Amino acid sequence: MTRNSLGSLPRSAARLPRMAPDMAQLPAGRIVTLTDDVTTRLYDTGEEHLTPVVLLHGMAATGMLNWYQTFQRLQGEYRLIAFDQRRHGMGHGGPFDFTALSEDVLRVADHLELDKPVVGGYSMGGIVAQLAARRDPSRLGGLVLAATGTGAERNALEKITLGGFLRSSPLLNAVPVEVAREIDDEVLSAHTWALRELSSVSFATHRTVIGEVARFNSTSWLRELDLPVAIVKTMRDIAFPRWIQDEMADLLPHSAVFPISAGHAACATHPGTFARRMRTGIGWVVSNSH
Numbered sequence: 154m155t156r157n158s159l160g161s162l163p164r165s166a167a168r169l170p171r172m173a174p175d176m177a178q179l180p181a182g183r184i185v186t187l188t189d190d191v192t193t194r195l196y197d198t199g200e201e202h203l204t205p206v207v208l209l210h211g212m213a214a215t216g217m218l219n220w221y222q223t224f225q226r227l228q229g230e231y232r233l234i235a236f237d238q239r240r241h242g243m244g245h246g247g248p249f250d251f252t253a254l255s256e257d258v259l260r261v262a263d264h265l266e267l268d269k270p271v272v273g274g275y276s277m278g279g280i281v282a283q284l285a286a287r288r289d290p291s292r293l294g295g296l297v298l299a300a301t302g303t304g305a306e307r308n309a310l311e312k313i314t315l316g317g318f319l320r321s322s323p324l325l326n327a328v329p330v331e332v333a334r335e336i337d338d339e340v341l342s343a344h345t346w347a348l349r350e351l352s353s354v355s356f357a358t359h360r361t362v363i364g365e366v367a368r369f370n371s372t373s374w375l376r377e378l379d380l381p382v383a384i385v386k387t388m389r390d391i392a393f394p395r396w397i398q399d400e401m402a403d404l405l406p407h408s409a410v411f412p413i414s415a416g417h418a419a420c421a422t423h424p425g426t427f428a429r430r431m432r433t434g435i436g437w438v439v440s441n442s443h
Contacts, residue, residue, distance in 0.1 A: 179225070182194040182243075187261065188247065188260065190246040193237050193257070193261075195216075195261065195264075196233075197233075197265065198233045204232065204271065205232040205234060205265070206234065206272075207271070207272045208272075208274075208278070209274040209278030210278050211275045211300070212241075213359060214354070216237045217235055223424075226428035226429075227432055230432065234261070234270070240355070240361070241353065242350060242353045249365075251277075251284055254281045255284035255285040255287075256285075269293060270294060271438050272285060272295075272296050272297070273299065274297070274301060277362055277365075277366065278301070282296050283298070286378050294439065294442045297383045300385070300390055300393060302393040376406060380442070381408075381442060382438070383433075383437045384411065385412075385431060387416060388413065388414050398410075407441065409437050411430045411434050411437075412430075413426055415427070
């Protein structure tokens with residue numbers, strides 16, 4: 154076997170968050186087919202007696218990378234489900250646009266035979282959640298929208314996402330080519346796992362997502378969503394600034410706001426507080442479902 158190239162990664166590795174999921178406490182992912190040409194990696198805690206909550210990740214993330222902190226804290230309270238959206242992680246096949254991604258949400262609900270799941274969405278995932286609810290609000294128990302809004306500040310989003318990606322791309326691009334095959338049969342360290350998840354999203358996908366976000370505007374139809382929506386408001390967010398999150402809350406007919414004093418990466422920088430806000434938001438939605 155060739156030398157594991159993680160040992161020769163540049164010093165920028167030290168600046169990446171030392172994400173440390175307890176892998177033993179997380180459900181194993183499994184590959185499922187959503188349509189003839191779309192497959193995904195799905196995580197499901199599986200408790201059929203608990204309220205199902207489908208969690209949608211943001212751009213540049215994967216299902217478990219975005220939500221493992223929430224899984225670790227809320228397991229046993231709800232049936233938690235996450236999956237890799239198209240062109241992220243192990244989400245493969247089909248065209249990439251937010252309408253297609255919203256259809257996948259309902260396909261996952263059908264695949265697991267979920268009755269009115271709550272859908273939680275982070276950043277890009279919050280946009281997809283809005284569109285899934287618009288497609289058929291009767292299929293869902295409600296939404297929890299975090300670090301998202303009616304649209305985004307394109308320049309800020311590019312600065313946050315593309316700027317960070319370009320600075321770390323020499324590191325991330327090294328991972329799948331030089332390391333992935335070597336570690337497929339190994340027990341991954343938490344940091345190696347996080348690196349591999351991050352590296353699964355290509356630069357082209359980043360640009361595509363930013364273009365989709367820039368075109369998105371839900372202000373003309375949010376009033377039609379007749380279901381409870383909890384908003385986890387990231388108070389220091391520059392990608393989805395407070396006024397965009399407030400606009401979303403004002404337009405929704407049944408909403409409640411749960412603020413967190415953090416920026417756009419609240420799920421990573423303030424994981425404990427963020428998980429508590431998610432717990433409160435999910436609880437509010439469940440108690441206000443029709």
